Amino acid sequence: MRLYLLALNPTDSVTEGFLPAAARLGLDVTVLTDQPDAHRAAYPDLEVLECDVRDFRAVVTRISTHHRPDAVFTNSDHLQTQAALAAAYFGLPGKDWRATLRCKDKAEMRRRLAAADVDTVWSTELTEPAALDAPYPCVIKPREGVASEDVVLVDNAEDLVTRSKEIFERRPGTVLVVEEYLPGELYTLETLGDGRTRHVLGGFHTELSPPPYFIEETLTFVPAHPEPVVEQVLAQLDALGVGFGACHTEFVVHEGRARIIEVNYRAIGDQCDLLLARLLKIPLFEHILRTHLGEPLPADLGARQDGAARLEYPCAERPGILTEAPAATELSVDGVHLTYRPLRAVGERHELYGTNRDYLGVLRATGTDQPTVDRVSADFLAGLRWEIQP
Template sequence: MNENDLDGAFGLPSKTATRLYLLALNPTDSVTEGFLPAAARLGLAVTLLTDQPDAHRRAYERHASAGGALPELDIAHCDVRDFREVIGHISADMSVPGARAGRTVAIFTNSDHLQVQAALAADYFGLPGKDWRAALRTKNKAELRRSLAAAGVDTLWCAELAPGQVPSDHPRLAGPGVPYPCVLKPREGVASEDVVLVADADELAERVREIRTRRPEVYLVVEEFLEGPLQTLETIGDGRTLHALAAFRTDISAPPYFIEERLELLPAPPEPHTGQVLDQLRALGVGFGACHTEYVVQGDRARLIEVNYRAIGDQCDLVLAELLAIPLFEHILRTHLGAALPTDLGARADGRVRMEYVMADRPGRLAAAPAASVGDHDGVRLDYRPLREIGEEHPLYGTNRDFLGVLRATGTDQRRIDEAVAGFLAANEWVIAP
């Protein structure tokens, strides 16, 4: 299929409008191995705006040297956390006579931190994009709770601490009725960073002091602890149609932290929980592009933990595209190009996957670990990728930064998948030296 065929098949704008502006902070597998190759397959030229250009250049050089596909790519420095700088950069770029003038068709990001900025920039230029209000509601965890309560779809006890404010100065936290144990977390955090379960008022005060020592500027949220099995819902929408694409069951570490240790793809998004989650997403204004939602199952009720208005990460999006046998990353980009999604995505339903994250259990230097490998065993494909180099020394973070490697196990038989994972873990060793 050539570029002209792609234009017709995906309903894209004309060939003269082919530039995608992609906003990013640090390099991620989702962008390097997912969205950039998809942009290349769609025939798009990409300008990547980032505050870390050198890191991206190194990541893409490694990817290209390993045979990975990349589009026509320019990497430009920009303060992407400031939507005014993003708009100014794109506007200046478009005004230069020549190849780029008038060719912007999309502004996109897969970063948790940049959804509002990308949405505002897209709106400024009259391009398809997410509603910036919905992006803000999902990123700001206090606003998420207020919005769900105002819509009448769910109410959770919640209090917000401003920088410098301590629990004893907060009227809700200083008074009776705090539903301990509670979850303390950054208002706009990601990846379980500084997310901790606190048992009582003394522990809450101590944990707040600890976080403030490292991050004095951060807003914090204290909210009711939702007990129950943790699941995810992966959705994709074009602003009109919202597809429930897949669902994972998630195993997390023992309290007080909430680190994802493994994810297992469910045979289908379960009901009635999926319908309830979709209703809550619509109440938040979510329905454009990809969204990764985490929720707790309490009987027949789905209680939202958080909404990440982007594709699921930690290589789960890569394995989903492979397992469902659909052009997932192209579909996501298509929505930002103004194209409608198919009413039927044509996804395979017989695939199963288990994502197993090997974690450090102590601080120190990684002295030994298996190398990257891909192989098939009894109908199961095992793909192991190191996430930390031999010789690297780290503290114990209590987040997914403790991951040493990720094992992707795919097939059609869950029992065989579980046995293959157990065998791989037993046959390999990860050694952390003091």
Template sequence: MLYLLALPPTDSVTEGYLPAAARLGLDVTLLTDAPEAHRRAYEGRGGDAWPRIDIVPCEVRDFREVIARIAALDRRPEAVFTNSDHLQAQAALAADWFCLPGKSWRAALLTKNKAQMRRALAEAGLETVWSAELARPGEEEDVRPPFPCVVKPREGVAGEDAELVEDRAELLRHCRDVRSRRPGLPLVVEEYLPGPLHTLETLGDGRVLHVLGSFHESGVTPPHFVMRRADLLPEPPRTRTEQVVARLDALGVGFGACHTEFVAQEERIRVIEINYRSAGDQADLGLADALGIPLFEHVLRTHLGRPLPADLGARGPGRLLRLETVNATRGGTLKSAPGPAEWERDGVRLVYRPLWAVGEERPLRNSDRDHLGVVRATGTDTERIEHVVAAFLAGQRWEIA
């Protein structure tokens, strides 16, 4: 029995981890605070490609409730797993409680809490970034950061409420604005780290850490930090990889999937954030396709206590991968948009997945929450990939009223 902790449904779980659980012969008990959303997301799914799944309401942000719920269900867990940024520490503590393989809860906390991460890397002598924690309203009045600087939630995701500010007036304005909408939210302010934006995708079983690849993200334009395009690098530069891995080692990261964002400043890398889970926005699904490996099964196997194979089951040379997002430019109600699509053309496999539902109303958040959908394309020729992606996007229409 796999116990899977989740908040709202995501493509990583729906298209990646749940089908992988079926291929591994695992029944799934899904603990979530959004049971109806998951039931709607899984309607019509079944057969051999879908696991036997039981959706159980649970206050998953509280590790005590998670442990109590699992114990009360009286179905002995083989693994406790989550791919949610917000639930890594809870899943780690629950796995430890039931004496199962899992991540270190300390590592999960260090990577989730950006202030703690900065302190830990500085204490390890690996990286020093000017940073201050704003745990309570009014503390921004006393900080004297180097400008420009970035203000963001201490435990935020998807670039939500992250903004580059140029001076003290903008700093105070942004803090007031965020706290007016999200009272009590701890913030961090830190020096701006310019440079090309990259990621490193890793997978470990607690003994060996495998580097899966590195994405180069482009089109990110401050003052906000919305991902627009990412290309998988055929071979991540060794010096950068070694520096990232050293930082992961210092934080105790080495079990399961991890997605690390950093900027490259000549030969030096500087970490933006570490997400101790597989990459989202279709990147993990695309990575599995491009590398030709059973990525999601591998991640689940680590939580079952099974060692990873030396070559991860790769089927020859990897393919090129492009991710491109379609982003809202205004808030409102999505009136029309294309549905899911998947086809091959000119040697390119293209997959499109919508992230907003037609009829759904949302505000403009100036973050990755503004993605209307994501295109992922794999192939062997860069020009063909660009042509196929451009042709697909040109033929679609998204209307927000």
């Protein structure tokens, strides 16, 4: 069976998750990408074809002039609609392209949720700097952005003009969404569906950097959110048409009310998906691929119920050249399995971004007792050293 996988740059989710899963399922994989050299270097034994994957018409043409497809899949935020349209064109299982568009376009997501009367958030779009009569504080974000890139809190109209001007200079032609700040604790909900059955895999409690930025610094696994909270989030996902394959939803809870921040209609990233598969002891990546092959999910995934986990992202605190950093490590301490992976190479120079690009590495920790997981994680990180020179 032939799987076409659409990708931009290589990611850990694909390299360590989906491609090994495809091999275990016996699938023939063809990677379609606009960055073929990077993918050929990452996995030289796979078929990699150059394609303008941001254009669904180019994707359809590349597939129709190659091998017959059995599935078209992507885990990229930027390519969900293209993959959905290509799958629909070839009559294959896939996500509804309208749902992928609603999730990717943050302004359209707000309009859809308001129209369905499940949540209304003050929101507007900007194509140039402007002083708005808005309910401050507000959050500015690119309409189709990811990974907290250019997401910033503003306190007044003057701040809005200054910040939006900076973003437009970095991103000519972009459209910004300005929306009211939603207070509350930040969480995620991880779901997996086949269009008929939907499984809730738990979620994470997310700790952010101090404002005005929104860098995700620590995630702690939540095996089960309160049922009323889950019901509210699922109702909002239903309004968006989300229910096929993997979905990573970020939301806040304030005084018992759950409100979506954004919906990433794919598996959770930044190595959280790798942790989730290990923690739950399920073939998560295989399940996701099987849904795109048209196979139904089992009624019971058999997920482990006693897991505890934590992810930590050490961040750069200043710009400069990374001159010293810990190497990749894997070990077990007091029943906690630790996996550390560097995310920035020694010798690289970086600015300070105020986004996930400030990550120096990621620590994944899994066990069965959360206090022990937290303690072991803190002790491990305390023994690491990063040196950044101007």
